[in-house]
Amino acid sequence: MATDAQLLVKKRISSIDILRGAIMLIMALDHVRDFFHHVGPNSDPTDMATTTPILFFTRWITHFCAPTFVFLSGVSAHLAGIKRTKSELSAFLIKRGLWLVFVEVVILTFAFSLNPFYNVFILQVLWAIGLSMILLGLVVRAPLTVIAVLGGLIFFCHDILDYVTFPKSGVAANLDNLFLVARGSVIPLGGNRFAFDLYAIIPWTGVMFLGYVFGKLYTPAFTQQKRKKILLYTGIGALALFLVLRIINKYGDPNPWAIQRDGVYTVLSFFNVSKYPPSLLYSFMTIGTSLVILSLIENVQNKFTNILIIYGNVPFFYYVLHFYLIRSLDVILFFASGYHTDQILSKDSPFLFKPADMGFNLGGVYLVWLLVIVILYFPCRWFSKYKKTHHQWWLSYL
Numbered sequence: 163m164a165t166d167a168q169l170l171v172k173k174r175i176s177s178i179d180i181l182r183g184a185i186m187l188i189m190a191l192d193h194v195r196d197f198f199h200h201v202g203p204n205s206d207p208t209d210m211a212t213t214t215p216i217l218f219f220t221r222w223i224t225h226f227c228a229p230t231f232v233f234l235s236g237v238s239a240h241l242a243g244i245k246r247t248k249s250e251l252s253a254f255l256i257k258r259g260l261w262l263v264f265v266e267v268v269i270l271t272f273a274f275s276l277n278p279f280y281n282v283f284i285l286q287v288l289w290a291i292g293l294s295m296i297l298l299g300l301v302v303r304a305p306l307t308v309i310a311v312l313g314g315l316i317f318f319c320h321d322i323l324d325y326v327t328f329p330k331s332g333v334a335a336n337l338d339n340l341f342l343v344a345r346g347s348v349i350p351l352g353g354n355r356f357a358f359d360l361y362a363i364i365p366w367t368g369v370m371f372l373g374y375v376f377g378k379l380y381t382p383a384f385t386q387q388k389r390k391k392i393l394l395y396t397g398i399g400a401l402a403l404f405l406v407l408r409i410i411n412k413y414g415d416p417n418p419w420a421i422q423r424d425g426v427y428t429v430l431s432f433f434n435v436s437k438y439p440p441s442l443l444y445s446f447m448t449i450g451t452s453l454v455i456l457s458l459i460e461n462v463q464n465k466f467t468n469i470l471i472i473y474g475n476v477p478f479f480y481y482v483l484h485f486y487l488i489r490s491l492d493v494i495l496f497f498a499s500g501y502h503t504d505q506i507l508s509k510d511s512p513f514l515f516k517p518a519d520m521g522f523n524l525g526g527v528y529l530v531w532l533l534v535i536v537i538l539y540f541p542c543r544w545f546s547k548y549k550k551t552h553h554q555w556w557l558s559y560l
Contacts, residue, residue: 175241175380176463176467176471177456177459177460177462178234178237178238178380178456178474179470179471179474179475180459180462180467180470180471180474181230181234181452181455181456181459181474182230182231182234182473182474182477183469183470183471183472183473183474183475184470184474185226185227185230185231186227186231186473186474186477186480186481186484187470187473187535188223188224188226188227189224189227189228189231189481189484190484190488190531190534190535190538191220191223191224191527191528191531192220192221192224192227193484193485193488194488194527194530194531194534195207195220195221195524195527195531197488197489197492197513197516197521198488198491198492198495198521198522198526198527198530199521199522199523199524199527200519200520200521200522200523201518201521207220207221208221208222208434210422210427210430210431210434213430215426215430216524217524218430218434220524220527222433222434225435225437225444225447225448226448226451226452228287228290228361228437228440229369229440229444229445229448229449229452230448230449230452231287231291231477232287232290232291232294232366232369232370232373233369233370233372233373233376233449233452234373235291235294235295235370235373236298236369236370236371236372236373236374236375236376236377237373237374237376237377237380238377239251239255239295239298239302239370239373239374239377240373240374240375240376240377240378240380240381241377241380242254242255242558243302244381248302248303249303251299251302252299252300252302252303253299254299254558255295255296255298255299255302256295256296256299256300257559258292258295258558258559259291259292259293259294259295259296259298259299260292260296261292261559262288262289262291262292262295263288263289263292263293263296265288265292265482266284266285266286266288266289266292267283267285267289269482270284270286270288270482270485271283271284273482273485273486273489274485274489274513275512275513275514276489276493276513276514276515277512277513277514280355281354281355281356281512282355282356282357282358282512283351283355283356283357283358284357284358284360285344285357285358285359285360285361286360286361287361288481289359289361290361290362290363290366290367291366291370293363293367294363294366294367294369294370294371295370297363297367298367298370298371298374301371302374306375306378309371309374309375310371310372310375312368312371313367313368313369313370313371313372313374313375314368314372315368316364316365316367316368316371317368317369317372317442317445318442320342320364320365320368320439320442321413321414321415321416321441321442323342323343324416328342328343336349339359339362340359340362340363341362341363341364342362342364342365342439343362343439344359344360344361344362344438344439345360345438345439346358346359346360346438347359347360358512360438361438361439362438362439365439365440366439366440369440369445369449372449376393376453379392379393386460389460390457390460391457393453393454393456393457394453394454394457394458396450396453397449397450397451397452397453397454397455397456397457398450398454399450400445400446400447400449400450400453401446401447401450401451401454403446403450404443404446404447404450407442407443407446408432408435408443413442414441414442414443414446415435415436415441415442415443415444416436416441417434417435417436417441419431419432419434433447435447469539472539472542472543472546473535473538473539473542475542475546475549476542476545476546476549476560478560479541479542479545479560480538480542483538483541483542484534484538487534487537487538488534489515491530491533491534492515492516493515495520495521496515496516496517496520499520501517501520505517545560
């Protein structure tokens with residue numbers, strides 16, 4: 163029979179998996195929109211001049227995914243250290259980080275582009291998590307307060323870089339983009355190859371470091387009541403700071419809000435904060451909300467949360483699989499729409515099987531999204547059960 167302590171740990175993990183499962187499902191919406199919306203990745207759904215409220219919301223709601231994903235990766239790193247020495251945890255984080263970088267560069271780049279010649283490498287969230295995990299592995303032997311200070315300095319201060327002028331080209335510019343200020347940066351690799359970098363490493367490392375620090379709340383050192391109180395008040399504090407700094411409109415985001423053509427679009431402008439790289443206000447808005455949710459869902463259990471836990475138990479498996487499913491459906495749509503093999507490669511896109519005008523309106527995008535998450539439920543449920551009944555070493559890397 164499970165002890166009270168074991169049951170409490172299970173509840174704690176369940177609350178993390180519930181939130182992680184929810185963001186994994188929402189994340190798929192953004193990726194389905196990229197490949198199935200008739201304007202796809204070639205348009206900016208947060209451009210006040212061209213967007214609509216529903217299109218803006220479709221993009222904005224997915225803003226919560228990456229920071230929560232990275233933050234919870236930090237929490238999970240702390241929990242992984244409970245049964246390991248600091249040396250063992252350091253080695254595990256470095257090896258897992260290298261594995262995630264490999265998956266991003268090789269396995270997921272192919273899923274994005276479907277180009278076997280790898281003319282373009284797509285550097286996204288697993289790239290950022292992997293390198294942040296490596297950096298965490300290098301400092302994890304330090305006291306928790308040191309990691310908290312490092313994470314806090316990065317988190318609160320990296321927006322100072324908005325006022326710095328960086329080189330426009332050359333090696334220095336590429337390094338700045340990789341580590342500090344990537345905003346959809348194209349990095350030439352020689353010949354006809356290039357990397358497309360959306361995730362600057364250092365700002366996301368700050369988020370992971372803070373996630374690792376907050377992982378301490380999920381140890382026996384904190385009672386459930388104290389943990390929920392800290393999560394709730396910290397989350398509310400972050401959201402309050404978001405509102406105050408956003409109203410002041412001076413520091414915390416390179417994209418100031420402005421009065422628009424009507425009240426609705428002015429509100430959209432207010433909440434239109436910058437993800438690439440994650441601004442302070444973006445992080446306050448997203449992580450603050452996640453902390454409040456973690457506090458509120460710890461004791462929640464119903465049919466819906468049980469479904470979310472299925473996805474949240476296997477985030478890496480889901481993440482890789484959902485891209486291959488989306489792209490497989492995309493290829494089916496390509497041929498079903500009457501396109502021919504000589505149109506597989508488009509001069510307007512580095513992605514194969516993605517003509518600029520192919521796709522649906524937003525209603526169709528939402529239907530494809532629902533289809534994707536329903537299909538993925540079954541392999542995720544199988545793999546979740548498999549992980550619970552098998553304990554091979556390699557499962558810790560999936």
